[in-house]
Amino acid sequence: xxxxxxxxxxxxxxxxxxxxxxxxxxxxxxxxxxxxxxxxxxxxxxxxxxxxxxxxxxxxxxxxxxxxxxxxxxxxxxxxxxxxxxxxxxxxxxxxxxxxxxxxxxxxxxxxxxxxxxxxxxxxxxxxxxxxxxxxxxxxxxxxxxxxxxxxxxxxxxxxxxxxxxxxxxxxxxxxxxxxxxxxxxxxxxxxxxxxxxxxxxxxxxxxxxxxxxxxxxxxxxxxxxxxxxxxxxxxxxxxxxxxxxxxxxxxxxxxxxxxxxxxxxxxxxxxxxxxxxxxxxxxxxxxxxxxxxxxxxxxxxxxxxxxxxxxxx
Numbered sequence: 001x002x003x004x005x006x007x008x009x010x011x012x013x014x015x016x017x018x019x020x021x022x023x024x025x026x027x028x029x030x031x032x033x034x035x036x037x038x039x040x041x042x043x044x045x046x047x048x049x050x051x052x053x054x055x056x057x058x059x060x061x062x063x064x065x066x067x068x069x070x071x072x073x074x075x076x077x078x079x080x081x082x083x084x085x086x087x088x089x090x091x092x093x094x095x096x097x098x099x100x101x102x103x104x105x106x107x108x109x110x111x112x113x114x115x116x117x118x119x120x121x122x123x124x125x126x127x128x129x130x131x132x133x134x135x136x137x138x139x140x141x142x143x144x145x146x147x148x149x150x151x152x153x154x155x156x157x158x159x160x161x162x163x164x165x166x167x168x169x170x171x172x173x174x175x176x177x178x179x180x181x182x183x184x185x186x187x188x189x190x191x192x193x194x195x196x197x198x199x200x201x202x203x204x205x206x207x208x209x210x211x212x213x214x215x216x217x218x219x220x221x222x223x224x225x226x227x228x229x230x231x232x233x234x235x236x237x238x239x240x241x242x243x244x245x246x247x248x249x250x251x252x253x254x255x256x257x258x259x260x261x262x263x264x265x266x267x268x269x270x271x272x273x274x275x276x277x278x279x280x281x282x283x284x285x286x287x288x289x290x291x292x293x294x295x296x297x298x299x300x301x302x303x304x305x306x307x308x309x310x311x312x313x314x
Contacts (some may be wrong), residue, residue, distance in 0.1 A: 001108040003027055005160060007037035011295065015197040015313040018300035024061050024192045028292045032219040033209030034167045035157070036291060038193075048197035062155075065189035066296070069262030070108075071281045072185030073122055073130045074234055075198060079145035080118070080137040082206075082230040088119045092132045095283055101177040105131060108261065123244045125259065127184045134183035135176075141168050142179060148225045149198040150208055151190055157211045165190040170241055185260055198225075199281045202238075203256070203289040206231040239286045247310040248282060256289075257282025257313065259305040264298075278305035280313045 011025040027037040038061050044052035058064065070161075080086040096112030098105045106115070107127050108179050113120070121129030130145035135143050146152065151165040162192040166189040167179045181187040193211060201208040206226040209219060238256035242248045263272035283289040295309045302308050 001089035004037040004039065004104070007083045008039040008041075011039055011297075013063050013293075014040055014308055015297055015300075018297065018302045018308050020297040020300040020308075021294060022060065022298040025295045026192055026196045026293070028196050028200050028211060028294075030203035030209070030289050030292045033197070033211045034217075034219070035211055035213050038213075059159060060159070061192045062157060062159045063191075065163060065166055065191055066277055066298075067188065067262040067265065068185040068190055068195055068279060069277065070125045070127075070130075070184050071199070071260035071279055072188070073125065073183070074238055074258045074281075075146065075149055076130050076133050076137075076142070076183045076204060077118060077122060077237060078149075078202060078226050078230060078234050079142050080133045082145070082226040083137055083141050085137045085141070085235065086118055086133055088117065088233050089111050090118045090133075090136070090287030091115055092121065092129050094126055094128050096128070097133055098128045098130075098180065101175050103177045105177075105180055118217065119240055119275075122258065125184075125240045125241075131180035131182040134179050139170075139174060139176075139179050142162055142183070143167070145171075145225070146182075146188075148208075148223065149201060150194055150222065151188070151198070155188055155191075155193050155211050156194055161306060162193070163191060165194055185262055192294055192296060195279075196281060196292055199294065200289075200292040201225050202231050202234050203283040203292050204231075235286055238282065242282070242301045245306065245310070248280070248314045249304050250284070250314065252282070253284055255282060255284045256286040257280055257310075259310060260296075261303075261305045275299040276303070278302070278309045280305060280309040282313060 007025045094113040154162045205228040208222040264275040283292040
């Protein structure tokens with residue numbers, strides 16, 4: 001209950017500071033799947049629920065999907081490295097943009113980074129580099145890894161009304177642009193519980209565990225997703241990203257993590273709005289993880305996740 005109380009306190013403070021519309025936090029034990037904390041804002045008082053809006057009765061951690069953004073690059077790299085199509089040292093020349101099917105992808109910083117390795121793609125969060133990694137992996141293999149990581153099915157956590165991710169952009173339409181954007185977490189939608197379970201699989205040497213809430217439940221492994229060697233390589237890439245950015249770093253500890261800043265879709269006109277969802281997923285200590293944390297805030301009044309969810313994760 002200490003972790004639960006602290007998680008909710010941290011989430012509430014980052015939401016208040018940046019006037020966010022909503023948020024979710026989950027803390028999981030990666031080796032067992034045990035949920036140590038799960039919380040959302042806005043929420044309601046169960047002792048006085050008629051005062052609250054109906055929509056706050058939903059549990060967005062399991063009942064709402066969102067586009068995860070660049071956190072997904074860790075999944076993309078896992079697929080590419082595990083299928084032996086790329087390595088962390090594979091080089092790519094970034095011109096700053098990529099045009100597929102008449103649509104142009106750019107990097108978040110609108111820069112061209114020149115020759116970079118896949119590790120630097122994670123460190124600098126380069127969209128074109130993630131798209132390159134997916135293209136080298138191949139659409140079929142990439143999609144199959146998403147399914148292996150648990151996207152496309154519910155986790156079976158046992159909370160009411162759990163929904164699954166949406167991968168229909170990839171399943172129904174084999175356009176290159178859809179796979180390129182999926183590589184950096186746009187155009188595919190996931191639940192927070194699915195995403196943290198997938199990141200926990202990387203932390204857990206490549207084994208996906210079923211998340212559970214009730215103390216005394218026997219841990220249950222769902223399947224092996226990637227090899228232990230791949231998991232170690234992707235962990236090293238995520239650890240390097242934390243060191244380079246510095247914001248999530250804690251002295252004397254190795255932290256593995258990845259930011260995500262995803263545009264919110266415009267469901268009326270199509271395309272995207274000017275609002276963002278910030279999320280951060282990571283685990284520590286990187287060499288022997290005891291917990292994975294996912295924190296996301298909806299539509300904060302700040303442009304980059306490095307100012308909002310990363311300090312909150314830390």
